[in-house]
Amino acid sequence: xxxxxxxxxxxxxxxxxxxxxxxxxxxxxxxxxxxxxxxxxxxxxxxxxxxxxxxxxxxxxxxxxxxxxxxxxxxxxxxxxxxxxxxxxxxxxxxxxxxxxxxxxxxxxxxxxxxxxxxxxxxxxxxxxxxxxxxxxxxxxxxxxxxxxxxxxxxxxxxxxxxxxxxxxxxxxxxxxxxxxxxxxxxxxxxxxxxxxxxxxxxxxxxxxxxxxxxxxxxxxxxxxxxxxxxxxxxxxxxxxxxxxxxxxxxxxxxxxxxxxxxxxxxxxxx
Numbered sequence: 001x002x003x004x005x006x007x008x009x010x011x012x013x014x015x016x017x018x019x020x021x022x023x024x025x026x027x028x029x030x031x032x033x034x035x036x037x038x039x040x041x042x043x044x045x046x047x048x049x050x051x052x053x054x055x056x057x058x059x060x061x062x063x064x065x066x067x068x069x070x071x072x073x074x075x076x077x078x079x080x081x082x083x084x085x086x087x088x089x090x091x092x093x094x095x096x097x098x099x100x101x102x103x104x105x106x107x108x109x110x111x112x113x114x115x116x117x118x119x120x121x122x123x124x125x126x127x128x129x130x131x132x133x134x135x136x137x138x139x140x141x142x143x144x145x146x147x148x149x150x151x152x153x154x155x156x157x158x159x160x161x162x163x164x165x166x167x168x169x170x171x172x173x174x175x176x177x178x179x180x181x182x183x184x185x186x187x188x189x190x191x192x193x194x195x196x197x198x199x200x201x202x203x204x205x206x207x208x209x210x211x212x213x214x215x216x217x218x219x220x221x222x223x224x225x226x227x228x229x230x231x232x233x234x235x236x237x238x239x240x241x242x243x244x245x246x247x248x249x250x251x252x253x254x255x256x257x258x259x260x261x262x263x264x265x266x267x268x269x270x271x
Contacts, residue, residue, distance in 0.1 A: 001248070003039055005041050006064070027072050030075075038077055038078065040090075042065070045080075045101055045177040046175070047173035052175055059089050083110075095119075101163075104123065114153040121150055121159065125162075125163065130180040139192060140201060147162075164192045206246075212227075215227045232250065232257045235254050236257040
């Protein structure tokens, strides 16, 4: 899954594409590099940033990007939003997947909107309450809650992918889109990545670790563009640990890395 970031507030400034030309060029390159689908975001949700934008602004960015993508590619489009009004507009304009980082929990109207469309979902682990105890167990519980909401929206289980929310569990944050924990966030993220097969619950797992904070922390690299090699290593190991979909800024490099990781994995069944 290639990331198309249309939010200037993003933590990874290099990834931001806002003009018709940059979106067109990015989409063409992602497709030629081997992306299977594109995930469009119109608002940064990094927990440590104060980046909340209006629904009108988020919608405008996303709809513009969707139209540009459709002009230059037939790749399926996913929209990264947890707001029902944005999701509805995206679905009305041909989006096939909604990637909700709140797991349908942030906006009470999201379930009703989703129920009116033939849509696939990416559900992220999320809670409005502080999560205590074993983080693997807690993550599975939060994802189970979101699966119940998806069932209420009449979404087939076969059209749901789970995301254990790497980078979104913190002791504190400036935005509303994170889950509060009292334990160390770095330890939590590492524990989750090491236990992906345990978290699956018979669903495919999506992992988004590209250029994220835990890589910067481990490598002592504060600048996201300096985290490329760390990102690729983490993505490859996530596949070995059970991830089925990798959401990334670096399609070509990641595709090569996970191809090799799959071929060399002990669990790989052959060519």
